[in-house]
Amino acid sequence: MRICIIYHSETGNTRHVAQHIASVIPDSRLVEVTDRAQHMALTRFLAQCKDARGENKTEIEPSHLNVREYDLLVFGSPVWAFKPTPAIHSIIDVLENCEKKRAVAFVTCGGRPGGSREVFKKWIEARGMNFAGFTSVNEKDIEDAAANAELITLVKSAVPKLD
Numbered sequence: 001m002r003i004c005i006i007y008h009s010e011t012g013n014t015r016h017v018a019q020h021i022a023s024v025i026p027d028s029r030l031v032e033v034t035d036r037a038q039h040m041a042l043t044r045f046l047a048q049c050k051d052a053r054g055e056n057k058t059e060i061e062p063s064h065l066n067v068r069e070y071d072l073l074v075f076g077s078p079v080w081a082f083k084p085t086p087a088i089h090s091i092i093d094v095l096e097n098c099e100k101k102r103a104v105a106f107v108t109c110g111g112r113p114g115g116s117r118e119v120f121k122k123w124i125e126a127r128g129m130n131f132a133g134f135t136s137v138n139e140k141d142i143e144d145a146a147a148n149a150e151l152i153t154l155v156k157s158a159v160p161k162l163d
């Protein structure tokens with residue numbers, strides 16, 4: 001396997017896009033990261049925004065991931081408070097053997113990805129990976145052929161040997 005698609009998704013949009021990538025990119029593996037933080041329902045939205053804004057980390061499952069066998073890593077996250085989520089931050093932080101790998105990132109959002117590209121780039125480069133691109137998909141467009149085509153093109157272009 002050459003491509004590992006690592007994503008976090010609370011309500012399914014990012015999972016949907018990640019599964020689409022996996023369905024059209026040969027030789028890819030999906031890894032879903034879950035956030036084990038327990039927030040009270042009433043204050044969950046505010047707590048999630050606060051944690052994302054602070055670029056906090058959280059307890060996740062899986063708690064570590066060895067990516068030695070992959071040529072390309074694809075990270076997917078929802079946008080929370082204009083940033084990727086604590087869960088995707090956490091998995092990037094605990095990746096094993098990610099140094100010098102190429103990595104691309106995508107977010108799904110309600111329409112305002114804010115600083116997500118820059119934050120992803122910072123986290124990816126902090127772990128010694130090479131940031132090779134970013135795209136944002138509006139949650140309204142997750143079924144849209146053009147929006148998906150842009151993302152697939154990005155992933156394929158990051159691995160030049162794929163057709």
Ligand SMILES: Cc1cc2nc3c(=O)[nH]c(=O)nc-3n(C[C@H](O)[C@H](O)[C@H](O)COP(=O)(O)O)c2cc1C
Binds near residue numbers: 080108111114
């Ligand atoms: C806590 C929280 C904060 C959010 N903040 C933003 C935001 O800043 N900008 C935006 O465009 N969408 C925002 N959204 C919408 C989500 O990014 C969007 O619905 C995304 O597709 C959800 O992905 P998921 O279904 O994979 O969890 C937010 C949603 C939540 C729950």
